[in-house]
Amino acid sequence: MWIKKLQIAGLRCIKRAEFTFQPGMNLLVGINGMGKTTVLDALRVCLSKVLSEIENMPNQRVTLTPDDINLGFKATLLFCELEIYGRQFSYSFQRSPRYVNKSNESDLKNRISVVQYKDDLYPSLKEANFSADKKIPLAIYFSTRRAVIFERELTIAGRSVLSGRAAAYDRALAEKRESRLQPIAEWFKAQEALGQESPKALKHIEVIRSVVKQFLPEFGELQVAGNDRTPFFRITKDGASLRIPKLSDGQRGVLALVLDLARRLSQANPDLEDPVKEGEAVVLIDELDLHLHPKWQRSIVENLTRTFPNCQFIATTHSPQIIPAVEPEQVQLIKDNEIIRPDRTLGMDTNWILRNLMETDERPEGAAEAIRQVEDLITEGDYEIAREAMVNFRQDKGFDLPEWAMLEARIARLEMFDEE
Template identity: 25%
Template structure:
């Protein structure tokens, strides 16, 4: 029986008042990807923690009452099997909020179909007491166990992930070896003296997964760990492709090169197409890979209050055609993409032009020329401005 197909869970809306630095904010979520962006300290992780605390009180210690108030609360509206429901939880400043007894209000949402996922820059060679837990799980789950329908499908997805990350790479085999040097005596070992190796086929031949690039290994580890978490929701195994729950990922771009960030997004869409994904990011490359209406951009106004920024229309293609600089300024709210040194230099150039001081303008131009990309169109504009003062004819520095 495919348990994953029987349970649908989606967050519809989250209202937060006086929690951490969020004084009052209401966020509507769509059924697919929800990418929360904004500067550090704006409250992105607080949003995830409020969602999670609606299901699990152990995460309540990450939430505090706003410094200006005596209590705070959040309301979570959600769909479960197409029925709309809601929960309200609140905390008081005087309470020991790291204890579960301090949460008040409605009962927790009773569902296991929510996964909180942490992205770390680890690779497949990481060992715990001499054994890699993920390799051990893969071998035990798919090689030492009888595969039911769900697990057969999941194992097929696992193998596909290798080529989805890099089309020149494919899953080859897993083998169990006896460690003749020493006996591993701990709870992670397979048979006290054995370990597992995972091999992939590449254009350079058959190699161990540990020999792949750190970026490849990081993406693979995230995907396989996600499969493991979803499967663990039921002892019979949940079909990953049909998972209709909620996935929370804080900083999905963490430690990943932009090339791998986009690839991870694409593969997660393919791997769990029916899941609701709520994630935070600092990366414009993640936003560039987003689809329309998937971005929730948080900003801070002149009164230091967090609000949801109105974003320019992104058409049916999202922000795929936007430059990184356009995304940083118009979507993520970055006020300035240039360095302070550049801003000083351009102000000096403008001042020299206003004063019609050709020597000072030429000096500032040379400084800007060394800072900017040689192909930057701004250099052409600066040269045109210099031409109005006679170019470099009077430049004694040249």
């Protein structure tokens, strides 16, 4: 399953926009407030309808409220095209407020807003009659709260009792889903127990452990500790055994993402030899670069697409380290209600991305003006004053810029010519 196209009209800050997506990685780029997360929310609405027909879980539908309707529109409209098992499907959604009067009076205070929405998936997945032995597609949303780890469940009453394939869909598209590790640890222990009778169950666990190792190579093997009632994860580093909440925000965020995705792929596809490689999912990620060191930002796209080759990723990012990892057709810039496809991205350096795509000076604030002032002094022949200015900018402003060496060399050349 993968999303091919999304059209939006009248949703929050987005008046009208059309997005097209590729298999593999897709990046949504733009300054804050341009609507990147809104696009993910629109996709959540569309995908929740699909999941509700694949696995009958109507209570987990995602919808919109009247407050989501752009003030200049009477309704919010969504239209999505997607491909499932090689067949084309389309989904349309409309949310509108309808006003009715409590009495015959027409004044505003006597009007009640009655929220209306209608949607349609064509053709119906329920009527498609896909065979049960096919790979079951997933859709999963990772919000900016994915690094918030709950190691243990506080109460039994609120616990999910879903099992089997249904568990793979449980809260998969929830808006503010933290990472709850105890259900995953319980599932790990159950799979290890099943491994005595079903080698495939044990293999799934080993596949997931290897996935964690790929993303956190400096760590040892992921292990389940604790008793059957309250199991928890441990992982080793430099000989020390650590519980997951003790990891850094970036490490926790990456671990939560890949562990949850791999576990859900396994639950949805228990009969596959390697659900991580063979399983399919549309994965929505808000702020892909969240808490990641620049070195990890440079590798996260390749790691995700190589490890989960049949998954489609649609992610937002602000990172000039991530954008150069993808082809131009995989990037959509959101700017002033326009969707812009860049001409170049792959392999471009960070400064080029900042300057040309993100319209941000690659230097610290004020550094460009400092360079201009020194260049003006050199042009006027005030070489010593230019040298003093560079020293002051280094010491007082902390502008230790590579341009100073080039400007020093220019002054030396000009002084040599003047002596001649």
